[in-house]
Amino acid sequence: MAHAAEPVVITVDPQSGAAAPKRAVGHAVVATLPEALALRRTWQKAWRRSDPRRAIAIAIEIALAPGLHRLAEPVRFGPEDGGTAAAPLVVRGSPDGTSRLVGSIPLQPAPGGIPADLLARLPPSARAQVRAYRLPAAAGLESRIQEPRTLAQRDARVNLAVFDGAGALWPARWPNAGWAKVAAASDDAAGFTISDGRAAGWRGEPDLWAEGYWHWDWLLEAFPVVGLDGAAKRLTLGDRPYEGIARGARYRIVHALAELDAPGEWWRDVGWGVLLVWPRDPAAAPEVAVTDTLLAVEGASHLRLEGLTLEQARGDLVQVADATDVVLSGVNLRRTPGRALSIARATASGLERSNVAETGIGALRLSGGDRASLTPARLFVRDCRIRDYAQVARTQSPAITLEGVGQVVEGNYIHDTDEYAIHLRGNDHRVAWNEIARVLSGSTDSGAIYSGRDWTARGTVIEHNYLHDIRAAPGFEIKGVYLDDMASGVTVRDNLFVRVDQPVFLGGGRDNRIVDNLFVDSSPAIHVDARGRTWARDAIADPQSELRAAFAAMPVGSKLWRARYPGLATILQDDPAAARNSLTGNVFLDSDPFRFGDGARADEQVRSGNRGPDGLRLPADAPAQGAARFGTVLDAAGAVVRQADLTRLDRDARLAPSPPSPAER
8 A cells, every 4th residue: 555655646548548457556547537536436445444544644646648638528526536635636737738638529521521502502712611520419419509698698508619729610600700780670679680681691591690789788698590581681589688679789690601701610500410610720620529518526625636738618617516625726728618617615726827718708707605604715716817718708707706705816817808807796805916908808888807786795805906908999988996886895905007997986886995006097097976876776775676685685784794894784774875985095197086976975985195196197208207207106106017017927937838739739
C-alpha cells in the first residue's frame, strides 16, 4: 500500500485501450476517465477493509496523458468520488498543457453528398463550397436546433452545437453581419413585415428562427417562425416577444438554407440526418457535440481539477452541485453554447488561474450560501481571464453571476465582449482587484457591474477595481457600476475609472457608499436619482412588485438582519422612495462629479472630502504641464493609472494561454 507522501497515480491514456490495462499496486493505466474513477472506487473499498484509518490518508491522483480525450457522455463525480481535506482527489492534465477533454466527435461525409433537392435550394455561389456530413444519433436529432430564448428563459438549450478548429460554427443567417430592421409590426404583436424581398426564399423551411431586439435594445429573444407569407413579406413568430415588436427593431433570420452563403455557416436537415456546412477549413471535418456537459460533480467534496482544457459540449462544460471544496485551477474552459462553469448549492469551491473564452451564455455562475441566516458559501473566481462570452445569448448573460451569500470575485481580467461583466444577486459579496475593459460594446441600459430591484441584497463591497474604456455605441447608453432600480447597501470604494461612461450610477437606491474612488475622463462620475418618487413609484407602492416581493421574502426583522443592516426593516415607514447615499473622498479628474435627477436631492446625500473638477481639468498640454500645474493629485492619478497598467501586464503574463494541442498547431 502506498504512503501518503507517495500518491497513488492512475494514468488515463486513450492509446492504452488496445492492450490489457496495467493495474499494479499503487499505479494503473486505463483508457478513459470513467474507468479511472471506477478503479479508484474499487481500490478505496479494498483499502478501507484492510486499514480504514490509513486509507483515509492516501492521496490518489488521476493523471491524463497528453493529447485528446473524447467523452461520449458526461463524467460524473458522486459522493463516493470525493477525497478529504488532507488528501483531495486530484485530476490533472499533463505538464505540457495539452490534455484536452472534448465532448464532440468529428463528422463523416454523407454517402452520396448533398441530396439533389437541397442542392437546388442552396445559393449558386455556395454549391461548390458546401459539404454534406452524416449526423450520428449521438448528436441528438431533436426536431429543432434550439429552444426559444426569452426574458423568462435566458438559458434556453441549444440542441445542436457544431465546431471546427477555430471554434463554434453558426446556423446560416441573414444578414451575415449586423441586423435587419423591422419594416412594420403586426397587430397581433407576434408578426412583422420586412422590407427585403428575400422572404420568398425561406418558404418550406422546417426549422426557421428569428432572433432580435424586438422592443428593447437590452433584450435579445429568439423564436421559431411559424408563419411566412413571402408575397406580403410577413413573418409570424411562435410567441409574442416581451412587450411586443417595435417598428425599426433589429432582428435576423437564423437557419435558412437559402442563406448558407458564407464560410462558417451550417444548416441541418433532420429528415435526411445530414448537416450541410460551408467549412472554414475544407481539409478538416467539423465536429458536433454529443454531451450536454463534460464533468458533473454531484455531492463530491475535496476535488481538484488542474491543468486541463475542457471544450465543446452542448451546455455548461462543468457543473458542480451540493459539493464542498471543489477547485478548478489552471484550466482552459472554452467553446460551448452554455456556460463554462456553473456552481450551485456548494461551499468553498471555485475557479482560479484559468482562462475562459467563447461561451454562449455568460461564462460563470456561482450560487450558494443561505440568505435567511446570511451564511456565506465562500465560492470564488480568482486570477482568471474571461473574454468572448455571451456569443449566443447576447443579453442578460454576464461573465460572472453571483447569487446567495459571500462569494468572491478577485484579480480577474474581463474584457472584449458585447455583454456586461458581473451580475450581483444576494448579500455580502466581494468584487476586488479586477480589471474590466471594453465590455458592453453592443449593449444599452446596462452596466459593467450590475445589481438591481432588491432592497435586501446588501453588504456587497466593490473595491480596488480598474474599469476602463467602457463606452457606449452611438445611440446607446451604458454605465460602469450600475445599481439599478433601488439597489441599496452596496459599498463602492477605492476603484479607478478611466474613460468610462457614467461610472457609478445609483438608480433610486439608498445606503450606498461611494468612497475614495478616482474618476478620469469619466462623466458624470456619480449619478443619483430617486426614481421611486417619479416614474418608478409603483415599484415601491405596489405590494406585488418585484421589489416588494423580494423585501417580503427575507427575514428583515430578525435580530441578525437588524444588526447587519440597520434601517432596512423599517424602510417602508421611512420615506422608501428617498435616495440617501454617502458620496465621500472621491477625486474627479477631467470628469464632471455629480448628476442628480428624477427627484434626487443633493442635500439628501452625505457629501464630503470630494475633490474636483475645478482645478483638475486636463488641458491639451497635460502630458507636459500636468505635474507642475495640477500638483500631487494629478501625480497620484498618473501613478495609479500606471500601476493599473503594470498590474494588467503582470496578469497577462500569469494568464498566458496554455500551449496549443497537437491538433491546433
